[in-house]
Amino acid sequence: MQRRAFLERGLKAGLALSMLNASLALANDKKANSQARIKNPSKSLPKRILGGKIEVSALGLGCMGMSHGHGPARDIKEMTKLIRQAYDLGVTFFDTAEIYGPHTNEELVGPALKPIRDKVVIGTKFGLYYPFGKQMQDSSKKSIIRAIDASLKRLQTDYIDIYTQHRVDTDTPIEEVADTMQELVKQGKIRAWGLSEAGAKTIERAHKVFAPASVQSQYSISFREHEEDGVIPTCKRLGIGFVAYSPLDRGLLTGLMNENYRFAAGDMRLAFPRYTPQALKANQAIVNFVASIGKQKGATITQTALAWLLAQDDFIVPIPETTNPKHLIENLKAVEFSFTQDELAKIDEEVRKIVIVGERFAPGSDAAKSVGL
Structure with missing residues (x-):
């Protein structure tokens, strides 16, 4: 009887162990299959360094339009597939913000990148809000602490690579914001921080307290304001990376938009003077010029516009x-084209002759008032 009980106990233990091993094997197979679907990144994209500390692909991916700003949000599965395709093609820098959605873009980007989190750079933003439909900025320490914890949860990560102040908050001195960013770095919640659409003086003040790794502002061959207002020269002098958002001028430099183009309901560009039918018609001058440059090089208009930005300096990183x-594949092939200094000088001379019609933000609007501070 004792021998029978012993054998029965042994049989049960063996069955339990077999089931455990089978369960572990199944879990490992699922994990392996999941990882197998995500390839190693291509080495075809060159790398650039932001602020001397954050290495990124020379072209990043702006994720806003997947969830926000350009009509209805796109299908989550399709956008997840696109984000992972970008990684497969060599993209390692992905940009989002808490206000995109709000929140839904972070909820898309985080899970999409979770299987490859340690191989990519995620940038998100704080401090821009729209209570009751009116724009406001809040970069108080209390607001930042609340925002960072919420973003980390939505992004399903323990840290954010570049945490960017979305717009300057005139009620909170930039020195206080820099102090808070330094605390977050010490806590391990962020690796570096940045500013967006800040003026040159604000960038300098922030740098004296705790150097930002990047400044993210609008920049394209058809919007070159930051070359003249001191922002780009200041970034270069201080060793700060410049992340160029809207490098295709919100779609103008795709060659697909003219006076007959119709935006989807809810598209933010409906409120911007540069994208009225009249302005789009007038701005075909810059579109045609960029297209003509591309034709000489065998490049599309978008590739030409992105290649021109990449040629401006190696601390500049466009995020189309x-x-x-x-379009993703087309954009990334921009790294295959280059310009000589003579070509750049001739392009600059011709571009300065072209009058760009329409402001990027409606004059007097909250959006217009919140840039360059």
Whole structure:
């Protein structure tokens, strides 16, 4: 009887161990299959360094339009697939913000990148809000602490690589914001911080307290304001990376938009003077010029516009948006084209002769008032 009980106990233990091993094997297979679907990044994209500390692909991916700003949000599964395709093609820098959605873009980007979190750079932003439909900035320490914890949860990560002040808050001195960013770095919640659409003087003040790794502002061959207002020269002098958002001028430099183009309901560009039918018609001058440069090099207009930005300096990193896999591939091939200094000088001379019609933000609007501070 004792021998029988012993054998029965042994049989049960063996069955339990077998079931445990089978369960572990199944879990490992699922993990392996999941990872197998995500390839190693291509070495075809060159790298650039932001602020001397954050290495990124020379072209990043702006993710806003997947969830926000350009009509209805796109399908989550399709956008997840696109983000991972970008990684497969060599993109390691992905940009989002808590206000995109709000929140839904972070909820898309985080899970999409979770399987490859240690191989990518995630940038998100804080401090821009729209209570009751009116824009406001809040970079108080209390607000930042609340925002960072919420973003970390939505992004499903323990840290954010570049945490950017979305717009300057005139009620909170930039020195206080820099102090808070330094605390977050010490706590391990962020690796570095940045500013967006800040003026040159604010960038300098922030740098004296705790140097930002990047400044993210609008920049394209058809919007060159930051070359003249001191922002880009200040970034270069201080060793701060410049992240160029809207490098295709919100779609103008795709060659697909003219006076007959119709934006989807809810598209933010409906409120911007540069994208009225009259302005789009007038701005075909810059579109045609950039297209003519591309034709000489065998490049598309978008590739030409991105290649021109990359040629401006090696601390500049454009982050074009797209929700289309074909456009993603087209954009990334911009790294295959280059310009000589003579070519750049001639392009500059011709571009300065072209009058760009329409402000990027409606004059007097909250958006217009919140840039360059």
